[in-house]
Amino acid sequence: MNDKCNALILKQTDYRENDALILAYCENYGLLTFVARGIRKMSSKNAGSLFPFTLSELLFDYTEGKDMFALHSAHMISSYRSLQSNLTKSAAAGVIVELTSIVGREISQDEEERAYLYELLKTVLSEMNQSSDFVLALSLFLSNVLSLLGISPEVDGCAVCGNTKVVAISVEQGGFVCSKCANGKSEDVSLLKQFRLINKARAEHMATLRQFAPYPFAIAEYLYQFLNTYLSVELKSWDFLKEINMLK
Numbered sequence: 001m002n003d004k005c006n007a008l009i010l011k012q013t014d015y016r017e018n019d020a021l022i023l024a025y026c027e028n029y030g031l032l033t034f035v036a037r038g039i040r041k042m043s044s045k046n047a048g049s050l051f052p053f054t055l056s057e058l059l060f061d062y063t064e065g066k067d068m069f070a071l072h073s074a075h076m077i078s079s080y081r082s083l084q085s086n087l088t089k090s091a092a093a094g095v096i097v098e099l100t101s102i103v104g105r106e107i108s109q110d111e112e113e114r115a116y117l118y119e120l121l122k123t124v125l126s127e128m129n130q131s132s133d134f135v136l137a138l139s140l141f142l143s144n145v146l147s148l149l150g151i152s153p154e155v156d157g158c159a160v161c162g163n164t165k166v167v168a169i170s171v172e173q174g175g176f177v178c179s180k181c182a183n184g185k186s187e188d189v190s191l192l193k194q195f196r197l198i199n200k201a202r203a204e205h206m207a208t209l210r211q212f213a214p215y216p217f218a219i220a221e222y223l224y225q226f227l228n229t230y231l232s233v234e235l236k237s238w239d240f241l242k243e244i245n246m247l248k
Protein backbone atom coordinates (compact mmCIF):
# COMPACT_ATOMS: atom_id res chain seq x y z
CA MET A 1 0.00 0.00 0.00
CA ASN A 2 1.13 3.54 -0.75
CA ASP A 3 4.24 2.67 -2.72
CA LYS A 4 6.68 5.48 -3.46
CA CYS A 5 9.01 5.71 -6.41
CA ASN A 6 11.09 8.25 -8.25
CA ALA A 7 9.99 8.46 -11.84
CA LEU A 8 10.82 10.29 -15.03
CA ILE A 9 7.62 11.61 -16.56
CA LEU A 10 7.74 10.88 -20.29
CA LYS A 11 4.33 11.69 -21.67
CA GLN A 12 0.95 13.08 -20.69
CA THR A 13 -2.21 12.29 -22.66
CA ASP A 14 -5.70 13.70 -22.06
CA TYR A 15 -8.07 11.12 -20.64
CA ARG A 16 -11.78 11.57 -19.92
CA GLU A 17 -12.90 15.08 -18.93
CA ASN A 18 -10.39 16.19 -16.31
CA ASP A 19 -7.99 13.25 -16.15
CA ALA A 20 -4.72 12.41 -17.83
CA LEU A 21 -2.72 9.28 -18.59
CA ILE A 22 0.89 9.63 -17.52
CA LEU A 23 3.60 7.45 -19.04
CA ALA A 24 6.52 7.31 -16.63
CA TYR A 25 9.73 5.37 -16.21
CA CYS A 26 10.07 4.40 -12.53
CA GLU A 27 13.32 3.69 -10.76
CA ASN A 28 12.07 0.46 -9.17
CA TYR A 29 9.42 -0.71 -11.59
CA GLY A 30 10.36 0.43 -15.10
CA LEU A 31 7.75 1.64 -17.55
CA LEU A 32 4.32 2.27 -16.00
CA THR A 33 1.17 4.19 -16.89
CA PHE A 34 -0.76 6.19 -14.30
CA VAL A 35 -4.23 7.63 -14.32
CA ALA A 36 -4.05 11.10 -12.78
CA ARG A 37 -7.54 12.14 -11.77
CA GLY A 38 -8.53 15.79 -11.89
CA ILE A 39 -5.14 16.82 -13.23
CA ARG A 40 -6.58 19.07 -15.91
CA LYS A 41 -8.49 21.23 -13.49
CA MET A 42 -6.62 24.51 -13.00
CA SER A 43 -6.37 24.07 -9.25
CA SER A 44 -4.65 20.69 -9.38
CA LYS A 45 -1.67 20.66 -7.03
CA ASN A 46 -0.02 17.79 -8.86
CA ALA A 47 -0.07 19.31 -12.34
CA GLY A 48 3.50 20.74 -12.47
CA SER A 49 5.05 17.52 -11.25
CA LEU A 50 3.44 15.54 -14.07
CA PHE A 51 4.65 17.53 -17.07
CA PRO A 52 6.85 15.57 -19.49
CA PHE A 53 10.56 15.71 -18.63
CA THR A 54 10.05 16.15 -14.92
CA LEU A 55 11.62 13.95 -12.27
CA SER A 56 9.01 13.35 -9.59
CA GLU A 57 8.24 11.19 -6.62
CA LEU A 58 5.00 9.29 -7.21
CA LEU A 59 2.72 7.70 -4.65
CA PHE A 60 0.47 4.80 -5.70
CA ASP A 61 -0.43 1.21 -4.82
CA TYR A 62 1.78 -1.19 -6.73
CA THR A 63 0.46 -4.60 -7.72
CA GLU A 64 2.71 -7.14 -9.42
CA GLY A 65 1.70 -7.88 -12.99
CA LYS A 66 -0.26 -4.68 -13.56
CA ASP A 67 1.17 -1.83 -15.59
CA MET A 68 -1.53 0.81 -15.07
CA PHE A 69 -2.22 2.43 -11.71
CA ALA A 70 -4.27 5.18 -10.11
CA LEU A 71 -1.90 7.91 -8.95
CA HIS A 72 -2.40 9.17 -5.38
CA SER A 73 0.00 12.10 -5.50
CA ALA A 74 3.12 13.46 -7.18
CA HIS A 75 5.91 15.65 -5.89
CA MET A 76 8.43 17.33 -8.21
CA ILE A 77 12.12 16.66 -7.53
CA SER A 78 13.54 18.46 -10.56
CA SER A 79 12.44 19.60 -13.97
CA TYR A 80 14.35 19.49 -17.27
CA ARG A 81 12.84 22.75 -18.41
CA SER A 82 14.73 23.41 -21.61
CA LEU A 83 13.41 20.09 -22.98
CA GLN A 84 9.94 21.60 -22.64
CA SER A 85 10.76 25.00 -24.14
CA ASN A 86 13.45 24.42 -26.80
CA LEU A 87 11.94 22.96 -29.99
CA THR A 88 15.02 21.01 -31.19
CA LYS A 89 15.78 19.57 -27.77
CA SER A 90 12.14 18.70 -27.28
CA ALA A 91 12.15 16.87 -30.64
CA ALA A 92 15.30 14.94 -29.65
CA ALA A 93 13.78 14.09 -26.26
CA GLY A 94 10.72 12.88 -28.18
CA VAL A 95 12.90 10.23 -29.85
CA ILE A 96 14.08 9.09 -26.43
CA VAL A 97 10.49 8.85 -25.17
CA GLU A 98 9.23 6.91 -28.19
CA LEU A 99 12.14 4.49 -28.02
CA THR A 100 11.79 4.04 -24.25
CA SER A 101 8.16 3.07 -24.66
CA ILE A 102 9.30 0.26 -26.99
CA VAL A 103 12.50 -0.85 -25.26
CA GLY A 104 11.09 -0.45 -21.72
CA ARG A 105 8.67 -3.28 -22.50
CA GLU A 106 11.33 -5.50 -24.11
CA ILE A 107 13.57 -5.46 -21.03
CA SER A 108 10.90 -5.24 -18.33
CA GLN A 109 11.71 -8.69 -16.88
CA ASP A 110 15.39 -8.04 -16.19
CA GLU A 111 15.84 -6.07 -12.97
CA GLU A 112 19.41 -4.96 -13.67
CA GLU A 113 18.67 -3.76 -17.19
CA ARG A 114 15.52 -2.03 -15.97
CA ALA A 115 17.49 -0.12 -13.33
CA TYR A 116 20.20 0.78 -15.83
CA LEU A 117 17.67 2.19 -18.28
CA TYR A 118 16.45 4.51 -15.49
CA GLU A 119 20.01 5.76 -14.84
CA LEU A 120 20.59 6.17 -18.57
CA LEU A 121 17.39 8.16 -19.04
CA LYS A 122 18.19 10.42 -16.10
CA THR A 123 21.70 11.02 -17.41
CA VAL A 124 20.80 11.78 -21.03
CA LEU A 125 17.76 13.96 -20.23
CA SER A 126 19.76 15.96 -17.71
CA GLU A 127 22.67 16.33 -20.17
CA MET A 128 20.36 17.42 -22.97
CA ASN A 129 18.68 19.90 -20.62
CA GLN A 130 21.91 21.67 -19.62
CA SER A 131 23.90 21.38 -22.83
CA SER A 132 23.49 23.61 -25.88
CA ASP A 133 23.71 20.51 -28.08
CA PHE A 134 21.53 17.40 -28.14
CA VAL A 135 23.57 15.02 -30.33
CA LEU A 136 25.86 13.62 -27.62
CA ALA A 137 23.00 12.78 -25.23
CA LEU A 138 20.82 11.33 -27.98
CA SER A 139 23.70 9.27 -29.43
CA LEU A 140 24.63 7.82 -26.04
CA PHE A 141 21.01 6.83 -25.51
CA LEU A 142 20.79 5.16 -28.94
CA SER A 143 24.09 3.28 -28.54
CA ASN A 144 23.12 2.03 -25.09
CA VAL A 145 19.70 0.90 -26.30
CA LEU A 146 21.44 -1.07 -29.07
CA SER A 147 23.65 -2.61 -26.41
CA LEU A 148 20.69 -3.49 -24.12
CA LEU A 149 19.08 -5.22 -27.08
CA GLY A 150 22.30 -7.08 -27.94
CA ILE A 151 22.72 -5.49 -31.36
CA SER A 152 25.70 -3.17 -30.80
CA PRO A 153 27.72 -2.27 -33.91
CA GLU A 154 31.17 -3.87 -34.25
CA VAL A 155 33.68 -1.09 -33.44
CA ASP A 156 36.89 -3.02 -32.67
CA GLY A 157 37.71 -3.90 -36.25
CA CYS A 158 36.19 -4.59 -39.64
CA ALA A 159 32.82 -6.32 -39.14
CA VAL A 160 33.48 -8.48 -42.22
CA CYS A 161 37.15 -9.56 -42.00
CA GLY A 162 38.41 -8.35 -38.61
CA ASN A 163 41.08 -5.98 -40.05
CA THR A 164 41.79 -3.32 -37.41
CA LYS A 165 42.47 -0.58 -39.97
CA VAL A 166 38.94 0.66 -40.63
CA VAL A 167 37.76 3.43 -42.95
CA ALA A 168 33.97 3.54 -42.82
CA ILE A 169 30.75 2.47 -41.08
CA SER A 170 28.44 0.01 -42.80
CA VAL A 171 25.01 -0.55 -41.26
CA GLU A 172 24.42 -3.56 -43.57
CA GLN A 173 27.72 -5.21 -42.50
CA GLY A 174 27.11 -4.47 -38.83
CA GLY A 175 29.77 -1.88 -37.94
CA PHE A 176 33.21 -0.65 -38.98
CA VAL A 177 34.59 -1.83 -42.32
CA CYS A 178 38.14 -1.76 -43.74
CA SER A 179 39.09 -0.32 -47.15
CA LYS A 180 38.79 -3.78 -48.81
CA CYS A 181 35.27 -4.34 -47.44
CA ALA A 182 33.99 -0.75 -47.67
CA ASN A 183 32.97 -0.70 -51.34
CA GLY A 184 34.58 2.69 -51.83
CA LYS A 185 32.91 4.30 -48.81
CA SER A 186 34.94 6.31 -46.33
CA GLU A 187 34.40 8.51 -43.28
CA ASP A 188 36.48 11.08 -41.40
CA VAL A 189 38.82 9.53 -38.87
CA SER A 190 37.43 11.87 -36.20
CA LEU A 191 33.88 10.62 -36.83
CA LEU A 192 35.02 6.98 -36.61
CA LYS A 193 36.75 7.72 -33.28
CA GLN A 194 33.68 9.45 -31.86
CA PHE A 195 31.45 6.61 -33.09
CA ARG A 196 33.65 4.04 -31.33
CA LEU A 197 33.70 6.09 -28.13
CA ILE A 198 29.92 6.48 -28.06
CA ASN A 199 29.45 2.73 -28.55
CA LYS A 200 31.89 1.85 -25.76
CA ALA A 201 30.47 4.35 -23.26
CA ARG A 202 27.83 3.98 -20.58
CA ALA A 203 25.87 6.60 -18.64
CA GLU A 204 28.64 7.05 -16.07
CA HIS A 205 31.08 8.12 -18.80
CA MET A 206 29.23 11.30 -19.76
CA ALA A 207 31.96 13.63 -18.41
CA THR A 208 34.60 11.90 -20.57
CA LEU A 209 32.38 11.97 -23.64
CA ARG A 210 31.89 15.74 -23.24
CA GLN A 211 35.63 16.28 -23.78
CA PHE A 212 35.28 14.99 -27.36
CA ALA A 213 32.28 17.20 -28.28
CA PRO A 214 30.83 18.40 -30.57
CA TYR A 215 29.42 15.23 -32.10
CA PRO A 216 28.06 15.46 -35.65
CA PHE A 217 24.43 14.51 -36.25
CA ALA A 218 25.70 11.75 -38.59
CA ILE A 219 26.63 9.68 -35.51
CA ALA A 220 23.07 9.68 -34.20
CA GLU A 221 21.85 8.99 -37.74
CA TYR A 222 24.07 5.89 -38.08
CA LEU A 223 22.91 4.58 -34.71
CA TYR A 224 19.29 5.13 -35.65
CA GLN A 225 19.89 3.23 -38.91
CA PHE A 226 21.20 0.27 -36.88
CA LEU A 227 17.96 0.25 -34.86
CA ASN A 228 15.93 0.67 -37.98
CA THR A 229 17.70 -2.19 -39.77
CA TYR A 230 18.12 -4.75 -36.99
CA LEU A 231 14.98 -4.08 -34.95
CA SER A 232 12.71 -2.82 -37.73
CA VAL A 233 11.99 0.23 -35.58
CA GLU A 234 10.59 3.25 -37.36
CA LEU A 235 10.03 6.26 -35.16
CA LYS A 236 7.77 9.16 -36.15
CA SER A 237 9.69 11.29 -33.68
CA TRP A 238 12.89 10.62 -35.64
CA ASP A 239 11.44 12.01 -38.88
CA PHE A 240 10.26 15.07 -36.95
CA LEU A 241 13.70 15.60 -35.38
CA LYS A 242 15.37 15.38 -38.80
CA GLU A 243 13.02 18.02 -40.21
CA ILE A 244 13.63 20.37 -37.30
CA ASN A 245 17.37 19.78 -37.39
CA MET A 246 17.56 20.66 -41.08
CA LEU A 247 15.89 24.02 -40.41
CA LYS A 248 18.57 24.99 -37.92
Ligand SMILES: [Zn+2]
Nearest residue numbers: 158161178181
Ligand atom coordinates in the same frame (compact mmCIF):
# COMPACT_ATOMS: atom_id res chain seq x y z
ZN1 LIG B 1 37.34 -5.97 -43.95
